[in-house]
Amino acid sequence: MKIMEIEGGKDLSGTIRISGAKNATVALIPAAILSDEEATICNIPEITDTEALCDILSYLNVDVKRASESIIINPSNMKNIEIKEEFSKKLRASYYFMGALLGKYKKAVMYFPGGCSIGARPIDLHLKGFEALGAIVKNEKNKYIVEADELHGANIYLDIASVGATINIMLAAVKAKGITVIDNAAKEPEIVNVATFLNNMGAKITGAGTSTIKIEGVDYLHKCFHEVIPDRIEAGTYIIIGALCGNPLKIDNVIPEHIDALLSKLEEMGVDLEVGADYVITSKNKNYISTNIKTAVYPGFPTDLQQPFTVLQTQCNGKSKTTETIFENRFMHVPYLKELGADVEIKNQTATILGPSTLKGSQVVATDLRAGASMVAAGLKAEGTTTITNAEHILRGYEQIIEKLTNVGAKINIKEI
Numbered sequence: 001m002k003i004m005e006i007e008g009g010k011d012l013s014g015t016i017r018i019s020g021a022k023n024a025t026v027a028l029i030p031a032a033i034l035s036d037e038e039a040t041i042c043n044i045p046e047i048t049d050t051e052a053l054c055d056i057l058s059y060l061n062v063d064v065k066r067a068s069e070s071i072i073i074n075p076s077n078m079k080n081i082e083i084k085e086e087f088s089k090k091l092r093a094s095y096y097f098m099g100a101l102l103g104k105y106k107k108a109v110m111y112f113p114g115g116c117s118i119g120a121r122p123i124d125l126h127l128k129g130f131e132a133l134g135a136i137v138k139n140e141k142n143k144y145i146v147e148a149d150e151l152h153g154a155n156i157y158l159d160i161a162s163v164g165a166t167i168n169i170m171l172a173a174v175k176a177k178g179i180t181v182i183d184n185a186a187k188e189p190e191i192v193n194v195a196t197f198l199n200n201m202g203a204k205i206t207g208a209g210t211s212t213i214k215i216e217g218v219d220y221l222h223k224c225f226h227e228v229i230p231d232r233i234e235a236g237t238y239i240i241i242g243a244l245c246g247n248p249l250k251i252d253n254v255i256p257e258h259i260d261a262l263l264s265k266l267e268e269m270g271v272d273l274e275v276g277a278d279y280v281i282t283s284k285n286k287n288y289i290s291t292n293i294k295t296a297v298y299p300g301f302p303t304d305l306q307q308p309f310t311v312l313q314t315q316c317n318g319k320s321k322t323t324e325t326i327f328e329n330r331f332m333h334v335p336y337l338k339e340l341g342a343d344v345e346i347k348n349q350t351a352t353i354l355g356p357s358t359l360k361g362s363q364v365v366a367t368d369l370r371a372g373a374s375m376v377a378a379g380l381k382a383e384g385t386t387t388i389t390n391a392e393h394i395l396r397g398y399e400q401i402i403e404k405l406t407n408v409g410a411k412i413n414i415k416e417i
């Protein structure tokens with residue numbers, strides 16, 4: 001287990017450069033096996049989720065070459081074998097191998113873990129999409145066997161604009177015979193990045209980024225080169241940290257349009273923001289206006305920034321509210337925020353935060369990736385020392401977080417115990 005230790009209360013100034021998006025990367029790596037040649041992807045973040053997916057590629061006998069932040073994936077000699085639970089349980093996004101293997105071989109056999117800490121996170125919509133394309137899905141406990149004699153185009157309506165289901169169905173449909181239309185598709189930028197990757201290989205996908213995506217099946221997917229978009233959630237996390245501790249803090253390699261909802265809420269709160277073409281500069285302030293958020297699918301306020309944002313709400317004058325509408329259990333950071341001195345009460349899916357609170361260092365736990373990020377933000381703000389156990393969760397989604405924060409003046413370290 002890893003423990004992160006932060007000596008908080010320090011001003012942070014300088015520049016943090018944003019890495020490639022985790023939630024694009026974890027789909028692009030499985031998608032690469034659909035190529036009939038090789039795929040080169042650059043700006044891949046060196047995070048533990050990337051490692052876990054590369055382990056699965058190697059297990060499938062896919063040739064993987066890693067350079068500094070790029071990866072060359074050649075599936076010419078790969079084997080379509082059952083993906084064991086020891087691999088698939090390392091991260092939920094392993095489910096993208098289901099869509100990719102089904103799309104390439106018309107068969108996928110893999111174990112897939114149920115929910116995780118933030119919610120049940122079923123995959124019924126993924127499976128419904130596979131069945132619409134002509135697959136038969138068998139589920140023996142946690143083992144899924146998905147296979148089709150032939151994959152054909154279909155009109156698929158998603159009851160929920162699910163990011164994972166949208167991408168997984170796209171992966172399964174790129175080589176299906178005929179046209180597939182996904183209605184009520186999710187519109188996240190990561191989906192556009194994956195569709196662009198597949199089109200770079202020769203796929204015929206239109207409408208990504210809108211709620212209607214059309215995929216015309218093709219027979220062959222050729223060699224391609226692709227770049228991962230900057231991580232909007234990493235960017236948002238560091239911008240929030242800048243609003244807590246910046247003096248000033250520049251966040252570089254950002255696509256501001258991808259975090260419009262966050263930037264609007266920060267402006268409403270009275271955060272000092274300079275937004276450039278590909279950067280954001282922010283500084284801490286004493287008088288923040290109480291501000292409410294409600295998470296929603298893109299382009300609404302992202303659920304992945306809800307937990308870090310509640311840390312900022314503890315510094316507002318008066319009552320702020322956060323309502324979580326995407327996942328049923330995404331307030332597990334709140335007891336630890338209270339341990340640090342915040343005044344937060346939860347009722348149903350809404351947290352009410354009274355501020356401003358003086359945060360004081362204490363011992364807390366990272367219950368999941370973004371809860372861990374919220375503990376980093378709170379620890380940097382808090383007076384005194386904060387220790388975060390289960391800090392390995394944080395390394396799943398924040399490349400070089402210790403180096404990036406140390407370089408702008410934070411006193412932070414991580415150790416294995």
Ligand code: EPZ
Binds near residue numbers: 119120123
């Ligand atoms: C993706 O998860 C992200 N993960 C999540 O980020 C993010 O919070 C989420 O999208 C929402 O934006 C990756 O991209 C790897 P969903 P995903 O399918 O695809 C329900 C992070 O911290 N649902 O859009 O799993 C589901 O339970 C992670 O980086 C079904 O009911 O999210 C949830 O309540 C956390 N049936 C809602 O839909 C399904 O078949 C949205 O889930 C699929 C989803």
